[in-house]
Amino acid sequence: MIAIIDYDAGNIKSVQKALAHLGEEAVITRERDIILGADKVILPGVGAFGDAMYNLQKYGLDEVIHEAVDQKKPFLGICLGLQLLFERSEESPGVPGLGVLPGEILRIPDQEGLKVPHMGWNSLDLSGEGRLFRDLPEEPYVYFVHSYYLKAADESIVKASTDYGVRIHASVEKENVFACQFHPEKSGDTGLKMLGNFVSL
Numbered sequence: 001m002i003a004i005i006d007y008d009a010g011n012i013k014s015v016q017k018a019l020a021h022l023g024e025e026a027v028i029t030r031e032r033d034i035i036l037g038a039d040k041v042i043l044p045g046v047g048a049f050g051d052a053m054y055n056l057q058k059y060g061l062d063e064v065i066h067e068a069v070d071q072k073k074p075f076l077g078i079c080l081g082l083q084l085l086f087e088r089s090e091e092s093p094g095v096p097g098l099g100v101l102p103g104e105i106l107r108i109p110d111q112e113g114l115k116v117p118h119m120g121w122n123s124l125d126l127s128g129e130g131r132l133f134r135d136l137p138e139e140p141y142v143y144f145v146h147s148y149y150l151k152a153a154d155e156s157i158v159k160a161s162t163d164y165g166v167r168i169h170a171s172v173e174k175e176n177v178f179a180c181q182f183h184p185e186k187s188g189d190t191g192l193k194m195l196g197n198f199v200s201l
Contacts, residue, residue, distance in 0.1 A: 002026040002199070003038035005065070007055040009045030009080060011183075018185035018192060024199055030059045036067060040074040040198065043081035044185075046145065049105065050092030052080055062098060069100055069177055074201045077179035082150060082172070085179055091148050100177060102153035103169075108146075111165040117147040122162045122170075122182075130159030130173050131201065132180070132194045140190045142170075142182040150181060 004015055006028045019026040026042075027034060035041055043065065045052060056062045069075055077085045086097050089105035097105075108116045123139040133140070149168040152158050160171035160180075171180045178198060184191035 001038050002040045002042060003035040004028045005035065005041065005043045005061055005081075006030045007045070007052060007059060007061055009047045009052055009055070011046045011079070012044050014183075015042060015044045015078065015185045018195055019199070022192060022196055022199060030061055032060070032064050032067075035061075035064050036071065036073075038073070040076070040201070041065075041068045042076045042078065043084065044078040045080040045084075047080055048091060049080070049083055049089040049097070049148070050095045052084055053092070053095050053097065056084070056098075065098060066100070072176045074198065075177050076198050077177075078185070079146060079181060079183055082179035082181050083148060085177065086150060086152075089148060101157065101172065101174060101179075104151055104153075105148045106151055107148050108164060108168075109166055114165045117145060118149075118164045119145045122164065124160040124162055124170055124182075126160050128156075128159050128173075130171060132171060132173065132178055132184075132197050133159065134197050136190060136193055140187075142180075142184065142187040142191060144170075144182045146181060 085100040157174045184194040
């Protein structure tokens with residue numbers, strides 16, 4: 001069973017639907033025992049960094065996330081879920097992130113001809129042997145919706161990047177922790193394959 005963490009963020013049900021399409025049982029929950037009893041955990045979501053951290057703390061989910069990660073349970077952050085795993089975000093100065101991974105979230109710089117938020121399909125530049133990208137083509141196309149991007153402190157954890165006026169660390173992997181800035185659940189068959197790779201870990 002896969003636990004999808006419910007912290008009142010948007011776009012959580014579409015992840016559940018994508019997993020159902022793969023034949024996987026996924027429960028949207030904020031119950032500690034269910035999350036820690038799950039085989040795998042997903043932290044999806046769209047919204048503002050500061051509001052999300054407030055909600056995680058309000059429900060005690062920040063501690064549960066650290067417990068799940070410490071148990072070496074496969075853990076996947078998606079979009080806002082990726083950003084929350086890092087130390088801080090320019091979107092919410094003074095609000096610490098979960099700090100599971102080292103790095104910061106920066107605003108995509110304004111640039112002529114580029115709209116922010118970045119919304120649409122981009123190809124990924126894969127690096128290293130990212131387990132989410134097993135058996136995928138070299139430059140898979142995936143769907144992004146975001147105004148802020150990850151700059152990881154440790155580039156060795158970066159398994160996919162893309163360019164949108166700036167180099168964006170689009171996916172990271174460290175031991176049992178995985179995260180994507182893009183939305184695999186909205187990225188067609190390519191995204192379903194990535195979710196399938198996560199499920200089969």
